[in-house]
Amino acid sequence: MKKKILVIEDNKDHQTIVKSSLELKNYSVACVDNPSDAIHYLLEEKADLIILDLWLPEMDGLSFLKDLKNIPEFSGIPVIITSGTFGNEYDLLKLNGCGIKEYFMKPYDPDELVEAVGSFLEEERLS
Amino acid sequence: MSRQKRVFLTASAAAFFGYLWEFYLIHSHPPFLFFKVKPTWWIQGIILFISWRMGVFLTGLWKFQPASFSKKEVDREEEVKYLSRIYQDLSLSLRLEKQKFEAVLNGAPDGILTLDETGMIGFWNGSMEKLTNLEKEDVLGKPYGEALNFYSGAKLIDFLTFNGKNTVNLLDCKVGVSNGKEFPAFLSISSLKQDDKTPGQMIVTVKDITAQKEVEKLREEMIAMITHDLRSPLSSILGYAGLLQNQKLCVTEEDRQKFLAALIRSGKGMLLLINNLLETARMEEGKILVLSEPVKIKAVLDEVAENLSSLAKGKNLVLSVEAKDNLWVDSDKDKIHEIITNLLSNAIKFSRSGEAVKIASFEKNEKVNISISDSGPGIRNEDKELIFEKFSKIKKQGSTTGLGLYIVKKLTEKLGGEIEVVSQEGVGSTFTLVLPASRRSSASAQMSLVGSR
Numbered sequence: 001m002k003k004k005i006l007v008i009e010d011n012k013d014h015q016t017i018v019k020s021s022l023e024l025k026n027y028s029v030a031c032v033d034n035p036s037d038a039i040h041y042l043l044e045e046k047a048d049l050i051i052l053d054l055w056l057p058e059m060d061g062l063s064f065l066k067d068l069k070n071i072p073e074f075s076g077i078p079v080i081i082t083s084g085t086f087g088n089e090y091d092l093l094k095l096n097g098c099g100i101k102e103y104f105m106k107p108y109d110p111d112e113l114v115e116a117v118g119s120f121l122e123e124e125r126l127s
Numbered sequence: 128m129s130r131q132k133r134v135f136l137t138a139s140a141a142a143f144f145g146y147l148w149e150f151y152l153i154h155s156h157p158p159f160l161f162f163k164v165k166p167t168w169w170i171q172g173i174i175l176f177i178s179w180r181m182g183v184f185l186t187g188l189w190k191f192q193p194a195s196f197s198k199k200e201v202d203r204e205e206e207v208k209y210l211s212r213i214y215q216d217l218s219l220s221l222r223l224e225k226q227k228f229e230a231v232l233n234g235a236p237d238g239i240l241t242l243d244e245t246g247m248i249g250f251w252n253g254s255m256e257k258l259t260n261l262e263k264e265d266v267l268g269k270p271y272g273e274a275l276n277f278y279s280g281a282k283l284i285d286f287l288t289f290n291g292k293n294t295v296n297l298l299d300c301k302v303g304v305s306n307g308k309e310f311p312a313f314l315s316i317s318s319l320k321q322d323d324k325t326p327g328q329m330i331v332t333v334k335d336i337t338a339q340k341e342v343e344k345l346r347e348e349m350i351a352m353i354t355h356d357l358r359s360p361l362s363s364i365l366g367y368a369g370l371l372q373n374q375k376l377c378v379t380e381e382d383r384q385k386f387l388a389a390l391i392r393s394g395k396g397m398l399l400l401i402n403n404l405l406e407t408a409r410m411e412e413g414k415i416l417v418l419s420e421p422v423k424i425k426a427v428l429d430e431v432a433e434n435l436s437s438l439a440k441g442k443n444l445v446l447s448v449e450a451k452d453n454l455w456v457d458s459d460k461d462k463i464h465e466i467i468t469n470l471l472s473n474a475i476k477f478s479r480s481g482e483a484v485k486i487a488s489f490e491k492n493e494k495v496n497i498s499i500s501d502s503g504p505g506i507r508n509e510d511k512e513l514i515f516e517k518f519s520k521i522k523k524q525g526s527t528t529g530l531g532l533y534i535v536k537k538l539t540e541k542l543g544g545e546i547e548v549v550s551q552e553g554v555g556s557t558f559t560l561v562l563p564a565s566r567r568s569s570a571s572a573q574m575s576l577v578g579s580r
Binding site: 013014016017020021024083084105106108109110111 | 375
């Protein structure tokens with residue numbers, strides 16, 4: 001069965017790129033452009049991994065992440081962060097506080113992202 | 128007795144006695160006579176004159192004899208008086224100097240306090256009162272720890288003793304006041320003693336750097352925003368290029384075209400942002416030249432629409448331009464081009480797929496109106512003032528550097544025009560650029576009116 005990956009990203013181009021790269025590796029990819037759609041999607045269909053872009057519209061990506069981690073159902077889903085910027089080291093600290101280990105600064109190599117997704121899902125499977 | 132009177136009297140007396148002496152010499156002791164002639168009236172006159180001068184000379188000698196010679200008591204008294212007057216003058220000027228010094232210290236823009244060897248506060252200036260909201264009377268003579276807490280990891284005294292320096296600067300030190308107030312500060316601590324081991328009196332200057340910190344924060348945010356907005360299209364460009372290059376990905380011809388269009392779109396977006404950044408920098412330096420030449424509105428609108436058509440196409444937007452051939456303004460073509468480009472790219476950015484973006488132009492009350500309307504999410508009332516500010520980033524509108532509308536506003540001001548915003552949340556926004564119409568435009572409009580009659 002294909003692994004489901006949810007991409008939360010407001011930039012359509014980035015959605016296309018990430019989606020195309022991941023579908024190449026036989027993942028099922030769903031893209032949403034805002035956090036509320038993301039919650040709707042998660043409630044209806046389970047996702048195995050989330051790729052989250054910070055600086056989302058409607059809600060700051062970080063606070064969405066915190067909300068996500070507070071919901072027991074979703075707190076176990078591994079999250080990969082992508083962003084154009086990380087402001088400063090405080091933001092990084094906050095990310096670490098949310099249990100984020102992997103993040104990709106734009107522009108990143110989509111192949112590396114796909115690799116990271118693979119290793120995360122592998123870890124999930126083993127544990 | 129005045130000096131002149133005394134001299135006069137002594138001189139007269141000396142002259143008188145001199146005359147007597149000379150008279151006596153001449154008449155009683157002929158052997159001593161200098162001149163073997165009978166004294167005539169003019170010899171007597173010369174002798175009298177010489178005697179008078181001698182008298183004056185002798186009086187002078189007597190006058191300037193040392194104080195110890197005579198009138199000893201009186202002079203000492205005068206001396207004491209004189210000394211005490213000097214002392215009074217000195218102490219007065221010292222007091223004035225001290226007052227002046229304290230006034231300067233009190234009026235200094237930075238907080239200044241002095242501490243004695245044991246850390247007690249000895250001086251607390253006006254700026255310190257303002258900074259901390261603690262009155263001078265409440266803190267003087269108390270240990271500084273009761274009033275202030277410098278989150279510096281060590282006591283102030285230790286800084287000087289450990290470092291063995293006379294002055295230590297703490298560039299960024301958080302200062303906590305006993306009443307709960309906190310502010311970041313630049314501290315400069317100086318010791319008045321030369322000895323390395325034992326600290327003497329200390330002078331502490333406290334400079335409030337809250338404003339600088341805010342500017343710093345703003346700059347950081349600005350840089351973060353710019354990097355985000357530059358990285359984002361760059362990421363798209365690299366991503367699409369990677370997809371096109373990937374042999375394993377079976378890209379259909381349709382997809383290929385789509386990716387290429389997106390590549391170009393991202394490149395153009397980046398170009399617009401860089402142009403905006405440059406324009407902002409130029410504006411800040413005041414280096415903006417505005418031309419005044421006849422500009423055909425239709426030509427500018429068509430050009431902008433053509434430039435941004437790929438952006439609109441990428442989002443499946445219906446872009447329409449409505450402009451008459453006879454609409455002219457006397458203005459700067461490039462600046463109008465820039466304003467419309469920014470307004471239109473915003474409209475495209477905030478429109479959802481399939482929606483319509485309209486550009487319309489018309490003349491009203493001898494003004495040329497160019498309006499750009501979208502059916503996007505609209506602007507909240509509370510945000511309407513903020514959108515024209517530099518680096519304004521209004522939530523919900525996604526990632527924008529917030530330069531576009533700032534530039535639109537500034538350029539419009541330069542052109543002597545106005546920008547009007549009509550927007551309703553959930554319905555859409557219309558931005559209208561209002562410029563004074565050129566005479567040519569009005570004339571042709573009138574002619575067409577005449578012709579239509």
